[in-house]
Amino acid sequence: MHTASTHTAPAAVAGTAPRIHLVIGPVGAGKSTFVRHLVQQHRAVPLNLDDWMATLFSPDRPDTADMADVMAWYVPRTLRCLAQIWKTAEAVLDAGHDVVLEVGLIQQHQRDAFYARMGPWADTMVVYVLDAPRDVRRERVLRRNAEQGETFSMVVPPHIFELASDLWQPPGDVECAERTVVFVPMAER
Template sequence: MHTASSHAAVAAVARTGPRIHLVTGPVGAGKSTFARQLVQQHCAVPLNLDDWMATLFSADRPDTSDVMAWYVPRTLRCLTQIWKTAEAVLNTGGDVVLEVGLIQQHQRDAFYARMGPWADAIVVYVLDAPREVRRARVLRRNAEQGATFSMVVPPHIFELASDLWQPPDEVECANHTVVWVPVADHGA
């Protein structure tokens, strides 16, 4: 497992000015709980894709087997608006905590390319846990619908998203401030 270099960790803490805290990892890794901690720690504005999708589109979600064809364009529209909102917050001097998926390398690469003047303001936090632990967390979250619940994650969607997860590689870690959050440091 990768760890943040001491240089990257020092740079992440020492940076002055607004920051983008990007939280990434597979479904059930503890991202929402960790993101809430970052929001409090940095007095940041939380921007969570699942919350936007649940609020804007859950009532219209079709009961078809091809839900991904419905989901993807709505996700892209939400991400565009979330980024506009994030830029507005950053331009006023505030931090943002983004929990917006980006589970595949090409998605994160596109995000980094889009950041323009904010490229040096990002800290990427990577959370992960064994699949069986994550599966149990998601089943519990679906049943309890507690504080970090946005929408039910069906088992087939959990498996699909888990199969798509690509952790940052050596190149991404070398080019960005990436902090690997140990499992013990966050909740579910």
């Protein structure tokens, strides 16, 4: 697993540090649509966990409803992708460009582990939180599964949607006090 950098970001020293835009929220909250806006606004490089997982591993995904089997398959692949995404993000940041990360991190302990590996980039990050009522998100996911439009990367089965929704933990007071956190209203996505 990639750990925090030991170098000081050159752009940070010069006062023109590129930024990390971390977009979090439950499945179907509008993250992918919002990411496209951030990418254009900041001329940033998008890095999306679902895209990496779909490209690298979807053909090998177990065809089972047994959540234990699915999670045993999913978790190690996700961790490897996150390590590589962070390595890529560091290279983009070192080159002087912003990154927009849509990498899951739906639980607090996942975000804490991510923040711990950021090293000199921690102070350049803005966390954007998107959410919506579960019934609205469920309808969006069903529609996205059927239409497979611009923000589609893989089918999200109903049982995975429910599991991921149950796992979602919005940032609490401590996380918000330690980070720059922006709660994005539904009207802005």
